[in-house]
Amino acid sequence: MSPNDGTVAAIGEFALIQAVTEGRRQPASTLLGPGDDAAVVAAPDGRVVATTDVLVQGVHFRLDWSSPEQVGRKAVAVNLSDVAAMGAKPTTVLVGFACPPDLPATVVTELMNGMWAEAGRAGIGVSGGDMVSADQLVISVTALGDLEDREPVTRSGARPGDVLAVSGRLGWAAAGLAVLRRGFRSPVGVVNAQRCPEPPYEAGPRAALAGATAMIDISDGLLADLGHIASASGVGLDVQTTDLEVSTRLREVGTALGADPLRWVLTGGEDHALAATFPPFGDLPEGWRRIGTVTMPDSGITVDGKEYGHEGGWEHWR
Numbered sequence: 001m002s003p004n005d006g007t008v009a010a011i012g013e014f015a016l017i018q019a020v021t022e023g024r025r026q027p028a029s030t031l032l033g034p035g036d037d038a039a040v041v042a043a044p045d046g047r048v049v050a051t052t053d054v055l056v057q058g059v060h061f062r063l064d065w066s067s068p069e070q071v072g073r074k075a076v077a078v079n080l081s082d083v084a085a086m087g088a089k090p091t092t093v094l095v096g097f098a099c100p101p102d103l104p105a106t107v108v109t110e111l112m113n114g115m116w117a118e119a120g121r122a123g124i125g126v127s128g129g130d131m132v133s134a135d136q137l138v139i140s141v142t143a144l145g146d147l148e149d150r151e152p153v154t155r156s157g158a159r160p161g162d163v164l165a166v167s168g169r170l171g172w173a174a175a176g177l178a179v180l181r182r183g184f185r186s187p188v189g190v191v192n193a194q195r196c197p198e199p200p201y202e203a204g205p206r207a208a209l210a211g212a213t214a215m216i217d218i219s220d221g222l223l224a225d226l227g228h229i230a231s232a233s234g235v236g237l238d239v240q241t242t243d244l245e246v247s248t249r250l251r252e253v254g255t256a257l258g259a260d261p262l263r264w265v266l267t268g269g270e271d272h273a274l275a276a277t278f279p280p281f282g283d284l285p286e287g288w289r290r291i292g293t294v295t296m297p298d299s300g301i302t303v304d305g306k307e308y309g310h311e312g313g314w315e316h317w318r
């Protein structure tokens with residue numbers, strides 16, 4: 001028996017989520033339970049979209065890489081992105097802080113400024129939270145959203161023949177991470193993309209209105225997150241690299257660091273682009289571009305029709 005047996009690392013992030021969620025009977029008020037970017041719950045006067053994501057110092061951010069304001073913006077942005085991925089518009093966020101006693105209070109006030117700034121970009125505010133002591137800085141954000149009259153776009157509705165499309169940047173945050181890890185601070189475009197994503201919030205509701213059959217935000221990596229649409233929908237997905245734009249900036253950074261920029265695009269997380277599938281006939285909505293097709297269930301996630309030989313994205317504890 002290895003010392004790792006029975007640990008969360010041995011089980012793995014996604015198998016652990018499955019283990020703790022399967023077999024639980026949800027109350028009737030849970031219209032959509034765990035397994036998607038957000039839950040949908042019934043309220044007497046409507047439906048509420050609800051999602052939460054935790055950011056941990058040293059895992060999701062470093063205070064020598066990012067300002068507290070940038071970290072605060074990121075913590076809110078990654079949550080609002082999950083609301084958008086359901087086809088909903090955010091209504092509010094609540095924030096939890098855990099931090100050590102010697103953390104300068106200005107770090108917390110600046111984090112809150114960043115949170116209010118990002119919330120403000122989406123037309124909402126911070127309506128509550130919590131503050132507790134801990135050994136390291138941990139930020140937990142819960143975002144709520146409103147579907148208005150739209151149906152939620154889940155991960156499970158993709159059908160073979162649908163078009164696979166994305167909205168937003170791919171590979172920029174991963175390029176920024178590679179730059180920061182080597183001790184550099186420029187080019188600032190990719191470094192800032194790592195410090196704080198700019199998710200295309202409006203593209204989610206727009207995709208829902210245009211009849212998107214499935215949607216997810218890209219937090220872990222394009223191929224890894226497409227894997228969630230594939231398993232939830234019971235389909236395969238093929239990404240066509242000729243449809244993937246690898247920008248000049250990413251190529252330049254790749255050359256400077258001796259890294260493959262296409263790998264950042266295919267497997268880099270944290271840009272929080274949206275990926276969605278659409279019926280094959282009809283134009284894609286504004287801001288969306290085609291990157292591939294939905295294939296048969298047994299084909300898995302492929303790149304130009306072939307299996308990709310590397311990890312598809314981030315997985316905690318791996």
Ligand SMILES: Nc1ncnc2c1ncn2[C@@H]1O[C@H](COP(=O)(O)OP(=O)(O)OP(=O)(O)O)[C@@H](O)[C@H]1O
Binds near residue numbers: 020034035039220
């Ligand atoms: N402890 C838990 N109990 C119940 N559901 C959980 C738990 N942890 C995760 N989930 C659910 O599992 C699903 C997948 O979670 P995951 O965090 O991978 O999604 P995400 O927030 O879209 O991605 P990311 O965290 O990478 O941004 C979500 O529906 C989430 O609510």
Ligand SMILES: Cc1ncc(C[n+]2csc(CCOP(=O)(O)O)c2C)c(N)n1
Binds near residue numbers: 061220
């Ligand atoms: C200091 C530092 N080291 C590594 C990374 C890279 N990283 C951390 S979590 C994650 C996936 C998304 O997280 P989650 O699945 O929790 O939403 C990625 C790509 C970082 N951002 N900061």
Ligand SMILES: [Mg+2]
Binds near residue numbers: 081085216217219
């Ligand atoms: Mg998500």
Ligand SMILES: [Mg+2]
Binds near residue numbers: 052053054
């Ligand atoms: Mg999450």
Ligand SMILES: [Mg+2]
Binds near residue numbers: 219220314
């Ligand atoms: Mg993740």
